[in-house]
Ligand SMILES: Nc1nc2c(ncn2[C@@H]2O[C@H](COP(=O)(O)OP(=O)(O)OP(=O)(O)O)[C@@H](O)[C@H]2O)c(=O)[nH]1
């Protein structure tokens with residue numbers, strides 16, 4: 376891909392201590408950064424804007440909602456990069472993340488914290504367990520081995536649009552990976568460095584956050600598996616030339 380327009384999407388909820396550093400550390404490597412201020416009650420929006428990001432306000436909390444709203448605001452782009460706003464992702468890894476897309480080898484690249492190195496305490500035991508389980512289920516259902524659901528990732532615009540992303544909250548990352556597999560996209564992982572976040576942990580370090588994230592992530596995988604099964608059954612019915620009624624309409 377020659378000279379692509381790269382837009383960076385950063386969901387952020389109460390990240391005033393980190394978001395300025397995140398934006399300034401990466402803004403020169405992309406063609407624009409969009410921070411989705413997800414109902415913050417602190418100065419996240421102001422700090423992000425001062426650092427050079429475009430800010431979109433998304434009042435209802437939800438990781439997926441924030442990402443989707445920011446993508447809508449991104450304007451023209453060829454590649455989307457997603458990164459957390461708590462300074463846990465390392466901008467030095469961006470070239471490595473983009474390389475397989477730029478060379479035409481991949482449609483989507485996930486930054487794997489498991490293949491890379493994590494600072495002490497950056498990736499909790501609960502996160503590692505949840506990611507391993509989710510990746511195992513993806514392999515079981517769709518036959519592809521991911522090692523992580525890392526938030527630092529890149530995808531071509533065309534591929535992103537094919538995924539019709541829906542997950543409003545924590546299911547966002549796994550939904551993107553599962554739907555990429557279902558659409559037959561070329562998926563890669565590259566090792567990334569994961570740092571301890573700036574500011575107070577909201578998800579992985581809290582019992583409520585871990586349970587909620589786990590339920591949404593695993594629930595998303597089973598929902599996607601059920602949808603796959605449903606469409607396979609429909610195909611079988613079609614191939615057999617049966618005529619069945621669905622929602623009151625006849626499928627020839
Ligand atoms: N918790 C939370 N984070 C959100 C939300 N919307 C956007 N975010 C941002 O999404 C990114 C990931 O959330 P984190 O709180 O870092 O989640 P995590 O990395 O699993 O866990 P911790 O870093 O330990 O809190 C951060 O940039 C958040 O600010 C939301 O509704 N809730």
Ligand SMILES: [Mg+2]
Pocket residue numbers: 459461463572
């Ligand atoms: Mg975090």
